[in-house]
Amino acid sequence: MTRFVLTRLGLLVIAWIAASLLVFATLRLLPGDVAQVIGGVQASPARLAELREQLGLDRPVAVQYLDWIGGFFTGDLGTSALTGTPVAAELAQKAQVTIPLTLMSLLVLLAVAVPTGVFAAYRSGRASSRAISAGALLTAAVPTVAVGLLAILVGAGWLGWLPAQGFPRDGWQDPLRALRALVLPALTIGLVEGAVLFRFVRSATLTALDADHVRTARAQGLTRPRALLEHGLPGVGLSIVSVLGLQIAALIVGAVVVEQLFSLPGLGRMLVGDVGNRDLPKVQSTLLVLTGVILLIGALVDVIHRAIDPRLRSAAS
Structure with a gap:
């Protein structure tokens, strides 16, 4: 049973990381510009460049992803690009x-x-x-x-x-x-x-x-x-x-x-x-949290099913 739980947790982590890559890449394909939304239609190119720098949108995509996913492991879900409030507080x-x-x-x-x-x-x-x-x-x-x-x-x-x-x-x-x-x-x-x-x-x-x-x-x-x-x-x-x-x-x-x-x-x-x-920082963090919850529930159901169903335990042994 312990081996099954550890294997299931390992698959959970792999699936969660794969989901994070998918969410991050998909949102980058959406039309629209966060800096343009914040600055408005009258914003000058200089103002838009300043906003992109503040939001970290001018950095390489790989660096943006690593910063974002690294924050998850430290409890930092990022900050809303529009309101400036921590995403974790709004999610709670x-x-x-x-x-x-x-x-x-x-x-x-x-x-x-x-x-x-x-x-x-x-x-x-x-x-x-x-x-x-x-x-x-x-x-x-x-x-x-x-x-x-x-x-x-x-x-x-x-x-x-x-x-x-x-x-x-x-x-x-x-x-x-x-x-x-x-x-x-x-x-x-x-x-x-x-x-x-x-x-x-x-x-x-x-x-x-x-x-x-x-x-x-x-x-x-x-x-x-x-x-x-x-x-x-x-x-x-x-x-x-x-x-x-x-x-x-x-x-x-x-x-x-x-x-x-x-x-x-x-x-x-x-x-x-x-x-x-x-609001891409907030959207991607929200989606990843919801995905993690769904994956975790699926893993818990698998473990509970394994624990209460003697047929599965006997088949594994």
């Missing part, structure tokens, strides 16, 4: 919205996908199962923006229970108001991604119902529901863990769209604005 502030939103979306995803997937598999072939499957297929096919607009229409319009947009200015000083502001966005992301996970849970449950050990349990006198509960669902749970990393990554990506729709001051909305303003 915006993460206070995005992290709770992602966690709430994960709870919605699991609450929607797991019970409906198991039920649809258990009732396979019946009208109720077909109706749930059709609803999940429709939800997965609908754009996230459309689901969000529908959530606003129902939750904030017809029912009037929840705010349609925005987040409290004082942040989490009033936890209830902050949580209410995240309910509709979390439902939007959770329902869309839950529809995707539903199909996987349903398939895994169908496989479990036809497994030999479940059939043996039923032959020994257990009812179908009890055999599924005691002998089938543990295997389904292991299968869910194996794809949970991908689902969490999808939740983080979904937050980029949803934060725009619901006017939430999170990482996704900040990233979209920074790309438009060509």
